[in-house]
Amino acid sequence: KPIKDRQRLPVVPQGIERDDFLAALAELKVQIGNENVEINDKPLKDGWYMEHPNTHDMMTILDEEELVASAVVYPSSTEEVQDIVKWANKHRVPIFPISMGRNLGYGGAAPRVRGSVTVDLGKRMNKILDINPEDYTCLVEPGVSFYALYDAIQEKGYHHLWIDTPDLGGGSVIGNTVDRGVGYTPYGDHWACHSGLEVVLPTGEVIRTGMGALPGNNTWQSFPYGFGPYSDGIFSQSNYGIVTKMGMTLMPNPGGYESFMYTFPNEEDLAPLMEIIRPLRISMILENVAQLRHVTQSVAARGLPRSQFYSGTGPIPPDVIHAAAASAPVGDHTWAYYGMAYGPAHIRAHKLALVDAEFRKIAGARKVDPATLPADEYYFSRDRVAAGVPDIHELRWVNWAPNGAHIAFSPVSPIRGTDATRLFALGKRLHDAYGIDFFPAFCVGLREMHLIVEIVFDRDDAERKQAALDCLRDMIDEAAAMGYGEYRTHLVLMDQVAATYSWNDNALMKFNEKLKDALDPNGILAPGRCGIWPKRYRGRGWEM
Template structure:
């Protein structure tokens, strides 16, 4: 397919494909796609290529092994990655590499992709990988954008794409508000299934964009924006294929004939679920999840604050309101520059100079280009429940927020239908959307990568992290996009660096900026909760208390559960024995090369 054909092709929809868009979002998705391709200048990749073979495996042996796997799964379920690497876009993304790569696109790339159709076939793939000592990298749907997408950490790994054939909602219970899902069920699909069954009394909790896997997002400890926003806290029970091919169920699912798998997460004995989140200790094939009851009404609200220095006082106001649940959902405090970027227009519309866009340009553009007008910080929140309860809570919030001089509550009736406020309104009401990534159009060939430290909800922490991020971005000439996502007792600063992935200098600046922020944040006591594949070793190394006792423990678990080191080596900085000490860890000193010097030979 040519570049023009790709840009003009129809967006895939549900239920024709598990990864499609709901029809109610189709027009919006098509416009989003058009906007992305309008700013794309990177030529379509037509480079012919041989499949990458993982280090430690001879090409002839690898070819023989893949032929054997085809015989087990069917030839149509094993694809060699020997075609040009196509970037696609959010709804039509690759499963062979990271569409938003921060390295050369041939670095974090798969050798092949396999599509198991059942837990039993996942077992077959795992046993096959052990036989040949071939690294495998499981994905649910591959939409972990900003953190590596579908790319494997070890170049030449075989990607195990669970979503294409394992995409069923196995149970949807309207009485206890639970579901049981396979890896290929997206937030879009779960929402559509609930609507189709007429279960208006149940809500889902969705991230900013709903195309990702419910299971995949949850085990990576992703978040949404209703009171059920902590997805990992809302899961209940897993089915897991271990790296040896054994299968276990956790929690109540371990009881044969259990009728409470999705309603009680703990079961009996040690609680093992945690070792399967953000790890490489097993492949999760089923997951129970709790759903939110319809609160009987909701009302979104938005406040703006005029000055940069309002950030600290605002956090001191937010903290007691959030802890007492007057502020009920995982809300966002976002900088005005993101209001400009969310228009989906290129930076060049507002500024064509070098270096970060000047503050005065941002404020002037916000005044004329956005429906909300000029400000520095915006708070997006939602109140839930019947009208009289919402009114009481909103009055408390209004009185507190207006202690900050110049605070303004925005009247939603003044905002057009495409204003970003309405995307936040839908997401906070459990309705998945596709608005959020419009800000990647800020640069040509827009890509993004996230810096995501966690801190208490305090003025000192917010201002320290903001200053740290701004200094680093100024140092590298990058526009600074800060947003604070406020949990019950902590907040995540999510900084999205938007860069031109076809520009080597821009990629290097983005990576160097991220490495600086990680080290500087760790020196102040702040650690990331999630990170890109390229940065996992560095982030893991910051959790170094007691001479790295936690990583030593993680490595002991890895070696016990995965003696051949075949499952997602290097994920979250956890390397199996056969890779350790061979230069695989990516650090500032290792530069932009993802491979080490080899692997330990079999039998040692």
């Protein structure tokens, strides 16, 4: 990939003189060590998932130099994070914390404000501070990935403890959880499963939430609330603090588990299927955040480029997709449901029988026999993930486009046929209009579902990038007009998404801004993240 011409590096944050900035960095080097302050003045490298950059979004939807860090700093302790925060206040430098920076689809490692100093917490603060085999909890630092946590538990031989992992295991437990990510066991709602935070505030103080505020306690990871206001929530999807430690509950080994997969032939099966899924899900007969996936993404999940199937432009025609699906081990279908039953055999049998009877009410429903599938079939990745085993198979569909990158549209809806159909139709129409292949996957939570639509694009094709972004922006606006909002979004879309949560003349955003100004009077911490701009930035055209 050619390295583009660049402006003089590093990109200094707006409003600060280059020399002052470099002098400030020199000061910080004295504080936390020369080698722990890295100026971003070399060519940007995208790397790949396992060796991803921390200076920008490796899957950028804009020009990659737009949202780029001026420098990256590596604290080794909570105290050093405090030092960095105080330094940022002194010099009015915007800083942007990441745990591991693998927030792909939502901005990767990029900061929201160009030229921010990225605080890469994960590199040196990567200890598992505790695994408690009696309480089924752990306490981790920002650099602990799902892989690392899983491995540590196996090493200790704690087979009674399970973790919950998102589709990709390389992200950090903290980064994923504070962005309110999801996984696929019954402990899939990571935010709901955490217990206790240590947070460095934007003015440099450090607090512990919940029972962590009680000296000598032994319940920080067991009881999330503590006494008084339960403030953890305001540190998720926000820019109010830097999380330096987090407690996480661990799932008890359920004593057995069994993946299952059903396929359904027609697009129109979506609505009746959702009506079947909802009551089964709410009553925990369907126990995990299952995915209901569209065949186009299933074909893409093989990891082959789209060009192997089709050489035309515009969305790949349905007959091509169905032919490709028909020739694969799973066979032709439109929807595939991946679920798992947990518990001993007779308990699983009870649930599986109920599911089977219900799912078969859809004409043409087919239960896929795993014995017929080859070992590298996507099914087995879902099987691992639903059993809390970290994986990266999911990355394969990113190969669909050359120089593949992706960005996500993630609206929330009830688990209902009408809602699923409306969102599907909206996405389909706009993908068609922009000539984009449509990858809808419904991730079914307890009473709601996130529809995750991943747009895969060639990051070196400016026109396709623009089409992806335009399509996303249209989907967000049209969905909001129908009452659907995103659960999470990409850095570039945060202003737009935040603006859809506008009830009562944007009362919630005004409230968020009031908190921001109280907690971060100099506006140094992740300005603009989740659409929240500090006073110094407001009304100056930073939104995009």
